Amino acid sequence: MKIKEYIDKLFHPKSIAIIEASTKIPWYIQGIIERNFEGNLYLVSKKEDNIFGIKCFKDISKIPDKIDLAIIAVNRNKLIDVIKKCIEKQFFNLHIFSAGLGEYDEKGIEIENEIYNLLKNSNTKAIGPNCMGIYSTEGRLSYSPYFSKEECKKRCVSFVSHSGDLTTRYVIRTNDYGVNFHNVASIGNSISLKFSDFISYFSEIDRADIIAGYFEGFSRFNELEGKILIDILKKNKKPILLLKGGTTSDGKRAVSSHTGTIASNSNLWNCIFKQSNAIKIETYEELIDSTIAFYFCKEYYPTVKSLLIITWSGGKAVLGVDRTINLGIKVPEIQEPTKTKMKSMISIGSISNPLDLPWIGRSEKFSEICKLAISEPYIGGVIFETYAPRQFDERYEIYFQNILKIFNHCKNYKKPFLMSLPFANIKQREKLKEKFIKYSIPIFPSIERAAKAFLNLYYFKHHQNNVI
């Protein structure tokens, strides 16, 4: 059976077994029951007869089914025995949650080696050990009860990661900004199914519009994975955002005690980013921002590397321009005759780019002036910075409608519109954020972070054009 078929079963299992199921770690059971999983769910427990109303089998051998995904959460000393039984029963995929293995000590490395050999000589594959597992909206399972239950319709993100906690944070945070996922896999020490297997899978299936990954190191059982990954990425046509941990020597030390993978050298990664359309993501924050940007701006990739910046604060505008320019993005002055036309409409404020137009936010003129600037061909996209009001009253609603007009004008011109909404006045910011997300507006915490996301949109489009 091909790896693609294994991964298909991992994300869309028809049968799941949880070994040892326990109310102490209830989330795997909850994450399946609460999502109305349509397949068969089997629990195995030596101690319990019944968990959440589901009968428990005393032993793996008793399960009357062929299992697509077995979730294994046992102490490391019991792992070999459990895995042998799963292989005997010809289970397709294992999710080895158990930690304290290759990443921890000599004993852990020994156990991991034995598991590797067992799996290698079998028809069973696995993710992990030391990982959180699977979240699949279509497959209706999730290792976390807090991930969105919404199936992605218009657009889908797929994500693979060496870090479980990072995956959890990332999914919850991007969910919170309106992003929906198709498939997510936290794969830990990756002794069987590897990072590259998932990237390959995502780049082949239809529903993964945007691919993202957090990578720490190549599996110590497959040192050629770098080469394989380059080949996959070279063929890939989709946006793929790659964040790499362990770029410094101390970071590599942290990698080795985290997933026990072999932190790779930077030359290889330079090659990867040079030879493919993969987008190099440098921080966790950038991963979040770029996911949001690609998700909402899929139809509006910029063709020009320049921004119009609209703010309500002269100082923040100046600083925003400086940072944007330092990223290599232009902030071009509005040219004649448009400039004069814009200037004739105000008696105070600045229209040269940045647009800083205090006092007229609620006037029809405000959106008209912005629209004039947006229509200029040398403007590639818009960053609009605003703050949450203290009151959502009628006066604010007029301003809000003005922003929507500007946003819609951008859409008509196929230019991305990115909203900078700094973290201030937190409760009201949450409300405003929700209002914007309803209109599919991507939100960032600063002009600089929005600008970096814009740059990644531009790079992807630019690469597409060059290849075509």
Added chain:
Amino acid sequence: MKIKEYIDKLFHPKSIAIIEASTKIPWYIQGIIERNFEGNLYLVSKKEDNIFGIKCFKDISKIPDKIDLAIIAVNRNKLIDVIKKCIEKQFFNLHIFSAGLGEYDEKGIEIENEIYNLLKNSNTKAIGPNCMGIYSTEGRLSYSPYFSKEECKKRCVSFVSHSGDLTTRYVIRTNDYGVNFHNVASIGNSISLKFSDFISYFSEIDRADIIAGYFEGFSRFNELEGKILIDILKKNKKPILLLKGGTTSDGKRAVSSHTGTIASNSNLWNCIFKQSNAIKIETYEELIDSTIAFYFCKEYYPTVKSLLIITWSGGKAVLGVDRTINLGIKVPEIQEPTKTKMKSMISIGSISNPLDLPWIGRSEKFSEICKLAISEPYIGGVIFETYAPRQFDERYEIYFQNILKIFNHCKNYKKPFLMSLPFANIKQREKLKEKFIKYSIPIFPSIERAAKAFLNLYYFKHHQNNVI
């Protein structure tokens, strides 16, 4: 009279006049009444007889007092006339709120030139035009009703800025993280009292423990200000955080339409940062973070440029280490015999630095292991990353108390403890933030931002040591 005496009267006026007082811009009146201002408040209004129960004078000439601070909010066409009257009455300081002057157009420049000449030949000084004005907790006045009413006791920050809106954002944001201010001045186009006058004042008076400034450009009426500023900064012994806007050519264009000041060249600024202990702040976010760090860590400046990183997420730990190392800060591995001692206390997790200790957060062992690492002489400070819980229950309280133990251990060792509390689960984060602030714990949104603030603490200490 010396400039120091003028600025003294500006921050601690015994008499204030508001010209033209109006209920349309009520905040200046509110910002004085609501704070139980102890001096005399005079309102001048042609239209109103009475505002908020205070009788209005019809004309400046009728005011029966010598005014320390006159706030002028009239249309630019009336400015010359009003200012002439204020000078005639020998008012000490004017705050010229009115905008649309040197920063806007030729006409504005002409008016500004005339104001400059009037003031130069008088005993009256001014801040502005085009600025928000004064916030003084001791003087009991504030241009914004939303600024903290708390007088600073233990420590005080003083701030001067060319941008009004940036000042507002900055004060509200840092207030929200527990910072209290002594004096704040938004000084706009600075045609009379200048940026350097305030820096000089702050560095001389006792109550300004930490000085911060947002600078855009030198006044076009005083091109030698750069030289003056260098001399002041060379003598200064206090931490002074300087953020400069307009470092790029497009940023300079934005400066010219914002405050009409002359964006200075970077050579001068390189000189300033080389020849003085002033700390170069590169972004608005860094200004906020470093203000918080200096405010809370005043007694705990690090002597070693290295960090212990404690997290609950392997992936975020790896990325945090990478970013910290890239900033030039060490993340040294814990040495023997402490390492073995620490390892003997756990059966899972990582203790090499970063410390990644899932599952034992509520155990006594958790704080004990961290304390062992903190005591090592090659550790300069601690960044602790955590997230807000979904529930503040008893179990969480045990973990919280563990964090406090670690924090207190840092205090005993005179090492700074910086908390990274990412923006997630926003409402609960607010609650947790409040809990930490009560204990004077400085809070940042990421490991990287905390690390940058740590670096600035280190630089200041390092400079102090070298000078002594």
